[in-house]
Amino acid sequence: MEQYYSGMAKDKKAKILETKLLIYECEGTESEIKEWFKTINIAGVPLNNQELLNAVYSGPFVTLGKEEFSNSQNSNIQKWSAYIKGSANRQEFLECALDWVSKGNIGDYMSRHRFDKNINELKKYFDSVLDWVSSIFTDVESEMRGLEWGRLYEEHHKKAYNPAKVLAEVQKLYADPYVKNRKGVFEYILGGSIDTKLLDVRVFDEATKKSVYAAQTAKVKTKSKSNCPLCAIGHDANKSKIWSFSEMDADHVAAWSKGGATASKNCQMLCKTHNRAKGNR
Numbered sequence: 001m002e003q004y005y006s007g008m009a010k011d012k013k014a015k016i017l018e019t020k021l022l023i024y025e026c027e028g029t030e031s032e033i034k035e036w037f038k039t040i041n042i043a044g045v046p047l048n049n050q051e052l053l054n055a056v057y058s059g060p061f062v063t064l065g066k067e068e069f070s071n072s073q074n075s076n077i078q079k080w081s082a083y084i085k086g087s088a089n090r091q092e093f094l095e096c097a098l099d100w101v102s103k104g105n106i107g108d109y110m111s112r113h114r115f116d117k118n119i120n121e122l123k124k125y126f127d128s129v130l131d132w133v134s135s136i137f138t139d140v141e142s143e144m145r146g147l148e149w150g151r152l153y154e155e156h157h158k159k160a161y162n163p164a165k166v167l168a169e170v171q172k173l174y175a176d177p178y179v180k181n182r183k184g185v186f187e188y189i190l191g192g193s194i195d196t197k198l199l200d201v202r203v204f205d206e207a208t209k210k211s212v213y214a215a216q217t218a219k220v221k222t223k224s225k226s227n228c229p230l231c232a233i234g235h236d237a238n239k240s241k242i243w244s245f246s247e248m249d250a251d252h253v254a255a256w257s258k259g260g261a262t263a264s265k266n267c268q269m270l271c272k273t274h275n276r277a278k279g280n281r
């Protein structure tokens, strides 16, 4: 039931104007003021971290920052919401902008810029990050919201991407039933589609692993060869070693990234060392 003061009944206006407020004026160092806020923060809706920082570092910089990033009437909010989680009222866009420009050292940045009379750097950096994201990923997906775009911008903004190719790859990965973590799709593509850990590709189930382990082990039983096919072709002491099930990990014979399915005929058990060395090629 949001109402504007100007539209309220006279008696209600008067009630607000005549309400006596208990006001504490506290003096002290910044850390003492912070302590104060912690104490009074117990009642009502607690202030979040950014709200506390705004209070501690109050000044022209915070005022301008709030005007831009904490104004729910700002027409950009909807655009920003595609990439950033939270609400303007609770300072979450300001927090994100500060987090990006300060590389995670928000308090330090606010302290250094406390008496600045402009927020040019903050705004410019924030816009650079979002312009960059939206130029590479032309379709907005709900999983983009709340990702670490500031870090990704720092790590990848000097590389060149082809938005049409990127879009095709996003669509391919979104349609892939083996990709369990869609949030990882964007960083995966930015990194050159190498680090499949980001996608949390569905792995072989326990039953598949056990049956493949049993078959591999039975096959080498009389040959004094290792049940790890890579150890077996090696030249060290492990070439005839029979690893226990718990000493082995499942591996995609044809890598998932090259189209290998997560079916038992594409599963082989490798000793942990070899599995790690093979990685996600």
Ligand SMILES: [Zn+2]
Residues within 6 Å of the ligand: 228, 229, 230, 231, 232, 270, 271, 272, 273, 274
């Ligand atoms: Zn091995």
